[in-house]
Amino acid sequence: MTLLADLQIAGPDALLAGFGLAALLLGAIGGDRIAGLIRLLSVIALGAAATLTVIQFPMGDAEAFGGLYRITPFVLFAKAFTYGLGAVALLMSGGFLKSSKMERYEYSLLTIFASMGAGVMLSANDLMTLYVGIETLSLSSYVLAAFKRDNLQSAEAGLKYFVLGALASGLLLYGSSLVYGFSGSTNYQMIAAAGDSVGLQFGLVLIICGLAFKASAAPFHIWTPDVYEGAPSSVVAFFASAPKIAAVALLAHVMFTTFGPHEHSWRLVIAIIAAMSMLIGSFGALVQNSVKRILAYSSISNVGFALIGIVAGAELGAAAVLVYMSLYVIATLGIFGGVLSLRRGGKSVDQVSDLNGLGKLKPGVTLGLIILIFSVAGIPPAAGFWGKFEVFEAGLRSDMLWLVLVGALSSVISLGYYLRLVWAMMMKPPGEPLDKTDFTVAATVLATAVIIFPVLTITIQVLLSAAAQASAG
Amino acid sequence: MTGLPLLSITIFLPLVGALLILAVRVLAGSNAASSISKPISLLTTIVTLVVSIIALTQFDMAKAGFQLVENVPWFGGSSYKLGVDGMAISLIILTTALMPLCVMQSMRSIEDRLGDYMIAFLILECLMIGVFCSLDLVLFYVFFEGGLIPMFLIIGIWGGKNRLYASFKFFLYTLLGSLLLLIALIYMYSVSGTTDIEALQKFPFSREVQTWLWLAFFASFSVKLPMWPVHTWLPDAHVEAPTAGSVVLAAVLLKMGGYGFLRFSLPMFPDASVLFQPLMFALSIIAIIYASLVAFRQTDMKKLVAYSSVAHMGFVTLGIFSFTETGIQGAIFQMISHGIISGALFFCVGVIYDRMHTREIAFYGGLVHRMPVYAALFMLFSMANVGLPGTSGFVGEILTMVGGFQASTWAAAGAALGVILSAVYMLTLYRRTVFGEMTNDKLMDIKDVTASEVFILGLLAIAALVFGVVPSLVFDLTKGSTDAILDMIGR
Numbered sequence: 001m002t003l004l005a006d007l008q009i010a011g012p013d014a015l016l017a018g019f020g021l022a023a024l025l026l027g028a029i030g031g032d033r034i035a036g037l038i039r040l041l042s043v044i045a046l047g048a049a050a051t052l053t054v055i056q057f058p059m060g061d062a063e064a065f066g067g068l069y070r071i072t073p074f075v076l077f078a079k080a081f082t083y084g085l086g087a088v089a090l091l092m093s094g095g096f097l098k099s100s101k102m103e104r105y106e107y108s109l110l111t112i113f114a115s116m117g118a119g120v121m122l123s124a125n126d127l128m129t130l131y132v133g134i135e136t137l138s139l140s141s142y143v144l145a146a147f148k149r150d151n152l153q154s155a156e157a158g159l160k161y162f163v164l165g166a167l168a169s170g171l172l173l174y175g176s177s178l179v180y181g182f183s184g185s186t187n188y189q190m191i192a193a194a195g196d197s198v199g200l201q202f203g204l205v206l207i208i209c210g211l212a213f214k215a216s217a218a219p220f221h222i223w224t225p226d227v228y229e230g231a232p233s234s235v236v237a238f239f240a241s242a243p244k245i246a247a248v249a250l251l252a253h254v255m256f257t258t259f260g261p262h263e264h265s266w267r268l269v270i271a272i273i274a275a276m277s278m279l280i281g282s283f284g285a286l287v288q289n290s291v292k293r294i295l296a297y298s299s300i301s302n303v304g305f306a307l308i309g310i311v312a313g314a315e316l317g318a319a320a321v322l323v324y325m326s327l328y329v330i331a332t333l334g335i336f337g338g339v340l341s342l343r344r345g346g347k348s349v350d351q352v353s354d355l356n357g358l359g360k361l362k363p364g365v366t367l368g369l370i371i372l373i374f375s376v377a378g379i380p381p382a383a384g385f386w387g388k389f390e391v392f393e394a395g396l397r398s399d400m401l402w403l404v405l406v407g408a409l410s411s412v413i414s415l416g417y418y419l420r421l422v423w424a425m426m427m428k429p430p431g432e433p434l435d436k437t438d439f440t441v442a443a444t445v446l447a448t449a450v451i452i453f454p455v456l457t458i459t460i461q462v463l464l465s466a467a468a469q470a471s472a473g
Numbered sequence: 474m475t476g477l478p479l480l481s482i483t484i485f486l487p488l489v490g491a492l493l494i495l496a497v498r499v500l501a502g503s504n505a506a507s508s509i510s511k512p513i514s515l516l517t518t519i520v521t522l523v524v525s526i527i528a529l530t531q532f533d534m535a536k537a538g539f540q541l542v543e544n545v546p547w548f549g550g551s552s553y554k555l556g557v558d559g560m561a562i563s564l565i566i567l568t569t570a571l572m573p574l575c576v577m578q579s580m581r582s583i584e585d586r587l588g589d590y591m592i593a594f595l596i597l598e599c600l601m602i603g604v605f606c607s608l609d610l611v612l613f614y615v616f617f618e619g620g621l622i623p624m625f626l627i628i629g630i631w632g633g634k635n636r637l638y639a640s641f642k643f644f645l646y647t648l649l650g651s652l653l654l655l656i657a658l659i660y661m662y663s664v665s666g667t668t669d670i671e672a673l674q675k676f677p678f679s680r681e682v683q684t685w686l687w688l689a690f691f692a693s694f695s696v697k698l699p700m701w702p703v704h705t706w707l708p709d710a711h712v713e714a715p716t717a718g719s720v721v722l723a724a725v726l727l728k729m730g731g732y733g734f735l736r737f738s739l740p741m742f743p744d745a746s747v748l749f750q751p752l753m754f755a756l757s758i759i760a761i762i763y764a765s766l767v768a769f770r771q772t773d774m775k776k777l778v779a780y781s782s783v784a785h786m787g788f789v790t791l792g793i794f795s796f797t798e799t800g801i802q803g804a805i806f807q808m809i810s811h812g813i814i815s816g817a818l819f820f821c822v823g824v825i826y827d828r829m830h831t832r833e834i835a836f837y838g839g840l841v842h843r844m845p846v847y848a849a850l851f852m853l854f855s856m857a858n859v860g861l862p863g864t865s866g867f868v869g870e871i872l873t874m875v876g877g878f879q880a881s882t883w884a885a886a887g888a889a890l891g892v893i894l895s896a897v898y899m900l901t902l903y904r905r906t907v908f909g910e911m912t913n914d915k916l917m918d919i920k921d922v923t924a925s926e927v928f929i930l931g932l933l934a935i936a937a938l939v940f941g942v943v944p945s946l947v948f949d950l951t952k953g954s955t956d957a958i959l960d961m962i963g964r
Binding site: 359360363364367374379380381385388389392393396397401404405408409411412415416419422423426427460461464 | 495498499503547548549589611614615618619621622625626629630636637640641644645648649652653655656659660662663
């Protein structure tokens with residue numbers, strides 16, 4: 001294959017890499033004065049990458065770079081969402097960065113590189129490519145978490161994330177080496193074709209540990225609340241959306257393709273991880289007072305739900321994973337938009353009690369937030385319900401009734417804290433007035449709410465069939 | 474006229490009203506929304522009532538099966554399918570007829586954020602009508618569970634002192650039951666490949682599967698109804714909810730449980746329903762006797778009426794699971810009659826609560842000296858609740874008991890005990906609040922009912938009496954549904 005043909009397949013990632021390097025030069029010359037311009041360009045680049053990814057859909061299944069890189073419809077679906085959400089997260093970070101005096105051009109570049117890493121890891125067809133992609137994403141994420149460098153909490157979040165992340169990467173590498181040793185290759189198809197052996201199973205479990213860490217599934221979730229709480233809110237908005245769907249889709253992809261024939265080895269492992277995530281995520285948040293920590297636990301719990309789809313296997317569950325995660329990340333991004341907009345006297349606020357009376361202070365944003373919260377909680381008629389419907393269906397069809405029952409139970413428990421947020425916003429008397437909301441943030445909250453509630457509720461068919469097509473390949 | 478999608482219009486008209494108020498709320502602020510919400514919500518609910526009555530006139534009682542069917546494919550195996558039979562349309566009329574009264578009552582008694590209140594109320598109406606119209610299980614579930622959100626907000630924002638506890642308990646309790654229903658629903662979909670209710674009613678589930686599915690549906694509907702021992706959310710929710718919220722809760726939301734048993738449990742899982750008949754009878758009798766005794770001990774008027782609701786819903790399950798035509802006809806009638814009577818009783822409590830801001834029974838006494846008209850109306854509804862012949866309460870109770878008697882003598886005997894007990898607590902309540910000397914000075918200048926209150930209570934009184942004297946108004950309508958259910962259960 002020629003380089004040109006390869007680039008056609010890896011186009012979106014190559015575009016982002018090229019743009020990132022060019023913007024780095026631009027930033028080095030222009031400095032922080034042109035941070036706004038670079039952010040705008042980066043948003044456009046991410047949007048272009050997302051569009052390119054969508055255009056690639058008809059290509060179906062294609063390999064590039066001698067089998068190191070491969071796109072499938074499933075991967076493209078997840079990548080399109082990753083890039084698109086990255087663009088939105090970056091777009092709405094502007095006002096927040098300005099008001100918290102973090103307007104530096106590196107922010108946009110790190111987001112670009114993190115998104116590109118997420119894209120590469122999804123498109124990997126080889127454990128080496130996978131590792132390179134994951135590390136690109138992770139290293140950029142560590143720096144982003146510590147982006148508010150003169151703030152102790154932010155630095156702590158970055159360090160914690162880095163130390164634990166390095167451990168997870170180590171596990172992943174160790175697992176990869178075992179798998180390589182016992183299968184004789186790092187190529188996905190070769191591994192899939194290899195016979196079963198104890199060494200391979202060991203490697204598989206270690207790889208699951210590493211990937212579960214990235215997806216913040218229990219019991220590898222410990223970093224999530226601390227990083228969410230410490231890192232700047234706009235960074236968390238990004239973490240909770242683009243890399244989240246990428247990480248879960250990656251776990252699904254690796255299980256379905258690389259270890260597809262070894263399903264009997266990983267099915268129960270993932271089922272236990274799913275059950276633990278759902279329960280820990282729902283119980284953990286009940287006692288939290290910080291909105292960001294609550295959302296961190298909520299993401300742990302929601303990842304658990306998505307994992308039910310992985311447990312169900314490629315045939316039954318792939319579409320469910322995509323539907324669940326895409327609905328979840330859209331809603332989460334909107335909720336973080338709301339969190340970003342909460343500022344009193346220029347300072348961002350984070351306690352649940354800070355939301356008191358939001359319904360009176362900012363009725364429009366509150367309405368959007370309530371819709372999004374009920375969507376994340378999976379209550380109809382918000383679209384999040386269809387995600388829950390799909391994963392439960394996948395779980396039941398694959399005879400995992402106990403897992404679905406755990407899911408139902410944790411849905412009820414997690415409602416305890418979702419309703420607490422609604423309670424604070426709607427039923428408590430308002431506190432001090434809040435600062436004016438940025439236009440982009442308010443627009444994001446409302447746009448995601450409109451997508452989640454009226455649009456997708458009526459046209460849910462569109463998303464379902466797209467996901468079904470994506471997972472059929 | 475016939476070409477119009479009447480059911481969709483009935484469902485979504487309230488939503489249009491809600492969106493109008495919301496638009497005013499966003500564009501012109503909360504105060505403007507509060508003042509404009511009064512005419513908009515009243516007009517919307519009245520027009521909805523008119524449309525639902527038009528739907529009733531289009532409904533042909535002689536024909537069996539579902540009518541006014543609308544069917545649009547939605548996704549997967551499910552569709553946006555609406556249709557009504559006699560049972561559904563009578564419950565829809567009950568809903569649409571009560572809503573204007575609730576709106577009228579709320580206009581006076583809700584002072585804070587009336588615009589938001591009306592939005593929540595109209596959305597609730599939309600979802601409630603949707604529940605009774607749905608002929609697709611997924612669609613049904615969306616309406617069924619979606620109704621939790623506005624009710625949660627109504628209790629939580631406009632409720633009493635302990636509203637946090639009550640609203641959370643209401644939501645979580647009901648949700649746990651609903652999720653088991655959801656799992657059963659998905660299982661049925663994965664087995665049969667459809668969520669069409671008519672198709673599922675004909676789908677032969679194996680005996681063992683039926684048992685589990687029945688239990689999952691039971692978990693949801695028994696909480697909603699509510700049956701003993703999962704009734705404990707109801708008194709809390711009733712006590713804290715604003716008056717109109719209590720009315721809707723008692724009159725319509727509880728009926729979804731009974732409706733669910735009749736629409737799903739019996740036709741879809743006939744074998745399991747027969748299997749669990751003794752359990753249902755036992756729970757019904759316990760509910761009737763236990764709830765009546767608990768009601769007798771209450772010091773809060775709303776709590777008393779709430780426990781009396783639990784007891785009356787015991788009659789509904791008794792009638793349903795008698796599997797006789799008399800029993801099921803009686804159960805449907807009892808649901809409608811209870812909707813009118815308990816709604817009216819909550820309005821009655823609301824009348825004096827609006828004046829004195831307490832519901833303590835001990836606070837009142839001798840109201841007849843100051844509020845003669847109120848005393849007369851309250852008397853009528855108390856008697857109807859006891860089941861005095863001539864009121865609709867009598868017809869429902871006697872028929873469910875006759876139906877129960879045909880199935881089990883003991884069950885009917887237990888239920889009959891409940892009739893006596895209901896007289897005990899209702900008459901005690903009436904005596905302690907209305908009769909006697911006025912000992913509390915604060916009551917000295919309490920005013921009698923206003924014109925609009927007389928209008929609300931008067932209409933309900935007429936309804937209670939008319940249905941009590943001419944129950945065939947309902948029976949003719951619901952006979953087709955009852956026969957269909959009995960046919961499907963093979964009796």
